[in-house]
Amino acid sequence: MLRYILIIASIITLTLTSCRNDFNFETSTGELRFSRDTVYLDTVFTNTSSSTYTLKVYNKSNKNISIPSLQLEKGEASNYRLMVDGMPGKVFQNVELLAKDSLFVFIEVTSDVAQANPTDFLYTDRILFGTGVATQKVELVTLIQDAYFIYPKRTQNPDNSYTYEGINLGVDEEGNPITIYGMELDENDPINGNELVWNNTKPYVVYGYAVVPPTKTLTVEAGARIHFHAESGLIVANNASLVVNGEPSQTEALENEVIFEGDRLETEYSEVPGQWGTVWLTQGSHSNSLKNLTLKNAVIGLYVNGNDGSNTTTTTLDNVQIYNCTNYGIYATTGFMTGQNVVVNNCGQASFAGSFGGSYDFTHCTFANYWAKPNQNSVQLDDYDGSATYELVQANFKNCIIYGSTNFGLKLNQVNTSFNYQFENCLIKFADFSNQFTNDPLYDFDDSNHYLNCLIATNNSINNPDFKDADNNELIIGEDSAAKGAANFNYSSGTFDILNNSRTNPSDIGAYNFIIFE
Structure with a gap:
């Protein structure tokens, strides 16, 4: 045995010696x-x-x-x-x-x-x-x-550690306080000045959750660029308001539009979902008006939590685009919302969810969903446990496209007998190949009380919207679209599409007028 060990050692020595010049x-x-x-x-x-x-x-x-x-x-x-x-x-x-x-x-x-x-x-x-x-x-x-930076203040402790400013969201089931990293916006911040007016002179970068305090209004001016760090977002408190005053742009630079997105500026992050938290319109916030806004790459794009109790619209959306959200594009719980020219796509669960009842009215909107994994929907509606608190007061969709990469663009869950919804002149994806919903009255597309003059896409060929490039959020429709000329012009007259083009008669279903693709 010793002899073999000596032989191996000699081989190793010779090998190392012969390679030394390398x-x-x-x-x-x-x-x-x-x-x-x-x-x-x-x-x-x-x-x-x-x-x-x-x-x-x-x-x-x-x-x-x-x-x-x-x-x-x-x-x-x-x-x-x-x-x-x-x-x-x-x-x-x-x-x-x-x-x-x-x-x-x-x-x-x-x-x-x-x-x-x-x-x-x-x-x-x-x-x-x-x-x-x-x-x-x-x-x-x-x-x-250069940018305006909005972030929680910190104080140094005796042990040289730091305590950061936070926002209290109440208590959990065990009575422990729920605190998140954030701060209230200040009208007289010593560095940023009036933080309740976000202008277009340079971008804003938000770390943690920026809170619009009660009785205050955050106004976002045309052309503003807002960037949220990971696990950051915007909260509009009870009795506070958010007003986004974007305007139609004249060039592809979107110079007048307001953009909410993450703070990673590298090209490879431009369309990556889930980079930041959400814009949260809390219970009791009111007079929220969002115009010419693109919001993308969040966890939940717009979270509308309740209403102000007045049974009137508390959130209005006009020319709003929401893309690439890991959960929902718009998640409204008992919300009171209206929208026109709203476009949502590529969301992990649903592009729009009207949950726990509420009141919703959408005209000329495109709710698509081309998320890469199965089981997502474009539109979901439910009334939770059917109690009066969560009644679906109304859910009206007029001249809207509800379509996606999965078989069912629409998902309805009714508990109470009062479940008020209507789709009028809409294009809806509903490919029930196994006939599992044949006898479900919620999807009786011949019932004019709920579905009036709707086009039902029962497969990918019938009543196809002919999107330009849905996977890349280009949801303008082409000349072969089933939505072309199929809208109710009573809801189109005197209006403009999301690209600020006048609608003519006959008008097209969805947020865009059709174009001829090059």
Whole structure:
């Protein structure tokens, strides 16, 4: 046995000895190759860290080399940060790279807008590889965007820890307080000034939940851009209001529209669901008016919790688009809501849910749902336990499209005998291939009390809306759409579609006039 061990040890020794010359390194002479000559880091907000970007460095020669210096041109003063071979820093010496091998350089940046070029707000630097005439360079470029930052205040404790401002939402089943990370908006904030008017001079970035206090109104001006951090959102308190005053835009830049979205500005995050929480219109909020607003990438886009008790509309939506929500686009519980030119798509459970009863009236809306997984719906209605408190007072849909990638665009759950709903001149997806709802009176599409002049899509070919690109939230209809010319013009006369085009007679079902696709 000892003899075999000695043989194995001898083989290992010979192998290591014979390979020793492979680990001799020569100084790099400027023959490195790079995955890119310039690394463009996407736009970041001032003093906010970017994502991590990757540069790959290749040694295509047959020699092992040592890069004598790998550093940021601005050295330790640079706002960029590197990680090379797992080591963070800004200046590295004698970085070894084997023949025909490569290494990764990871790059991040955090910079103040004041340190960017004042003419174009670009912050730049270079990564230098080597020294002297053999130095090679890779450019680094990022756009720094100034913003208003809204975040909870903090106080330092005696043990040097911090206590952050929070919002009390009541108590749980065990009587423990429910507190979330957030703060009330201040009319006289020492940094931001009047936080109850969000303007378009620069974006707003919200950390935690911003609360509109009782008796106050948050006004969002045309062209405003609002970015919510993860687990953040907006709460409109009892007896408070939200007014979004977006206007129709003239260009694809959507210069007049208001946009609510997450705070990740990289292109790959532009359509990712669930990046932030919700806009919550709480019980007792009133006079909420949202015009020309695009809201996307939330958990719940718009959460309408109850009403002000007056049996009148407390929330009005006009030219509102909501996309990419992991749960609901609009989740209304006993809400009193009206909407026109509302477009919702790509939501994990439903694009619109009128739950626990309420009162809803929608005209020329498009409730689509092309979420990638099954079992979602476009529209859901229920009256919970059927008690008078949760009566479905009305749910009127006029000239609306209710369609999606699953078989059933519509889901109804009635308990009380008083369950008031009507769909008039609507296009509805309802493909009951197994006839499970044949005898269910809720889906009797011949009942004119509930379904008047409706087009029922019983498969993907019959009464297809011919969306331009539903998977990418392009829900304008084409000239082959079953919705073309099928609307009730009594609800269209004198109105404009969501793109601000006048509706003519005959008019089209949904939020868009049809176009001829190129």
